Amino acid sequence: MTIMPAHSHLEDAAADTGAAVDIGPLSGLIGYALRRAQLAVLGDLGRCFAEQDIRPTQFAALVVLARNPGLRAGQVALALGMRRANFVPLLDGLEARGLAERGRAKDDRRASALFLTEAGAAMLARLEPLLAGHEAKFAARLGPDGRCQLMGLLHRIGDAAFDPG
Amino acid sequence: MTIMPAHSHLEDAAADTGAAVDIGPLSGLIGYALRRAQLAVLGDLGRCFAEQDIRPTQFAALVVLARNPGLRAGQVALALGMRRANFVPLLDGLEARGLAERGRAKDDRRASALFLTEAGAAMLARLEPLLAGHEAKFAARLGPDGRCQLMGLLHRIGDAAFDPG
DNA sequence: TATTGTTATACTCTATAACTATA
DNA sequence: TATAGTTATAGAGTATAACAATA
Numbered sequence: 034m035t036i037m038p039a040h041s042h043l044e045d046a047a048a049d050t051g052a053a054v055d056i057g058p059l060s061g062l063i064g065y066a067l068r069r070a071q072l073a074v075l076g077d078l079g080r081c082f083a084e085q086d087i088r089p090t091q092f093a094a095l096v097v098l099a100r101n102p103g104l105r106a107g108q109v110a111l112a113l114g115m116r117r118a119n120f121v122p123l124l125d126g127l128e129a130r131g132l133a134e135r136g137r138a139k140d141d142r143r144a145s146a147l148f149l150t151e152a153g154a155a156m157l158a159r160l161e162p163l164l165a166g167h168e169a170k171f172a173a174r175l176g177p178d179g180r181c182q183l184m185g186l187l188h189r190i191g192d193a194a195f196d197p198g
Numbered sequence: 199m200t201i202m203p204a205h206s207h208l209e210d211a212a213a214d215t216g217a218a219v220d221i222g223p224l225s226g227l228i229g230y231a232l233r234r235a236q237l238a239v240l241g242d243l244g245r246c247f248a249e250q251d252i253r254p255t256q257f258a259a260l261v262v263l264a265r266n267p268g269l270r271a272g273q274v275a276l277a278l279g280m281r282r283a284n285f286v287p288l289l290d291g292l293e294a295r296g297l298a299e300r301g302r303a304k305d306d307r308r309a310s311a312l313f314l315t316e317a318g319a320a321m322l323a324r325l326e327p328l329l330a331g332h333e334a335k336f337a338a339r340l341g342p343d344g345r346c347q348l349m350g351l352l353h354r355i356g357d358a359a360f361d362p363g
Numbered sequence: 364t365a366t367t368g369t370t371a372t373a374c375t376c377t378a379t380a381a382c383t384a385t386a
Numbered sequence: 387t388a389t390a391g392t393t394a395t396a397g398a399g400t401a402t403a404a405c406a407a408t409a
Contacts (some may be wrong), residue, residue, distance in 0.1 A: 054277040057265040059258055062329075064239040066349055069356030071236045072228040072279070090376090093224055100222040107390060112219040114237065114274050119377065121392060143385045143390045164227075171228050174354050184231055186348040189339050191234030255399090272367065284400060286369060308367040308408045 063190075074171060076163045081167040085159055090115075092164075094123060095157050098133055098149040105138065132156050228355075239336060246332040250324055255280075257329075259288060260322050263298055263314040270303065271310045297321055 059065045061136070076104050078089050087095075090113065098104065110120035124147070127133040132153035138144040188198045224230045243254050252260075255278065262277050263269065273302035289312070292298040297318035301311040314322070337345045 043349040046358060054269065054273055055265040056258075056261065056277055057261050059261055062333060063345070063348065064236070064243050064254065064332075065231065065258070066234045066356060067239055067351035069231070069279070070352040073356050074232055078229050089229065091373095093221075093230070095222055096222050097219060099199040100220040105390075106221065106392095108219055112221055114234070114335070115376085116378070117391070118379085118393080121408095141386075141390080143383095143389070167229075171355060172287070175351060179351055180228070182347055183228065184226070186340060186344055186351070187231035187235040189344070190336055191231060191238050253398090270367080271369095281369080281400070281402090282368070283402085303367095306367080306409070310368070 036111050050100065063110075077170065078167050081163045082160060085155065085156065085163070086190060087160060090123060090129060092160060092181075094120075095149065095153055095160075098147055099154065099157055102186060103136070103138075103146045106135075109147060127153070235320060242335065243329075243332050246328045247325060250321065250328070252321065252325060255288060256292060257325060259285075259292060260297065260314060260318055260325075263312055264319065266320055267313050268301070268303075268311045271300075274312060292318070 051124040057087070075089060078092075082088065082092060093113055094109060097109050101108075106120055106124065107117045109124075110117045115123075124133060124135070128135060130152075131150055134148050134150055136148060140148045175183060240254060243257075247257060249254065249343065258278055259274060262274050266273075271285055271289065272282045274289075275282045278285070280288075289300070293300060295317075296315055299313050299315055301313060303309040303311045340348060
């Protein structure tokens with residue numbers, strides 16, 4: 034893979050006005066392709082959830098709370114791949130809208146015990162068809178086999194532990 | 199795909215202290231897998247380029263300038279998928295370090311003509327082996343066939359046009 | 364009037380350090 | 387002393403609006 038242009042002489046440079054831009058080796062990089070794909074998918078999910086005023090990360094937090102009632106805030110943050118400090122305003126927003134609530138753990142009075150409210154569960158129920166539509170959109174582009182292959186390949190990449198502290 | 203937990207009764211909630219967190223349907227979502235993979239790859243590229251104090255986006259700009267000498271700023275920004283306004287500080291940083299330079303187009307005195315300096319070309323030459331090492335790391339996890347499959351699948355997702363304006 | 368580069372600004376996401384109250 | 391949640395803050399990334407020079 035060569036990065037430098039075929040003609041390195043700046044004197045014969047053309048403004049390339051109107052012509053397509055040559056991105057060179059970028060198009061062959063895994064990270065570049067990942068970035069483009071992730072922008073497309075995350076942007077679409079954001080638009081699908083916009084009618085409920087829910088961001089993808091908020092949705093992920095609601096799902097984790099639904100599946101793990103009473104979980105500590107730090108555990109949720111870890112599961113979402115974010116710092117404990119950055120989870121605070123996210124949870125503040127969910128609690129202010131009555132979608133989640135903060136309790137206190139019985140055995141450890143420092144720790145919190147987070148729960149989804151009924152409104153939060155209802156929100157998840159409204160998000161479910163929106164999520165299904167979003168997912169189906171991209172599954173259709175990939176085909177059943179393609180989607181399965183992609184998930185396996187992405188897991189091989191992403192399963193390299195990343196510890197946000 | 200069901201989002202709600204099997205047991206919705208908050209009364210029998212367990213703190214799950216120590217146990218693995220159940221992320222439910224998130225693990226099956228294309229967007230979630232993409233996010234994890236992209237964090238792993240982009241983070242690794244950032245660490246590989248850290249010794250040269252170059253960020254992935256700066257690298258991409260250098261590559262585009264190398265392959266398209268004399269290109270306008272707005273064209274570079276478009277190729278990088280960012281707004282013209284946000285490209286200004288990025289280019290400022292490259293110019294301040296002597297890696298790129300701003301010229302003026304001959305035919306249109308509003309437009310700029312951007313060039314890589316010799317120092318910029320030397321920087322790209324130093325980055326090339328770092329990039330190769332990074333790319334090989336993930337290619338090894340995927341295998342030749344896996345890497346080829348992944349690139350094709352990611353292009354099928356990311357080729358949905360996104361216009362940053 | 365429209366466009367190029369630019370400035371200013373704001374909002375999100377992310378990262379670090381330090382505080383509090385518990386343990 | 388160590389930990390959980392929190393606060394404050396700073397840095398990137400990204401968004402819009404508007405301005406001066408030029409077309």
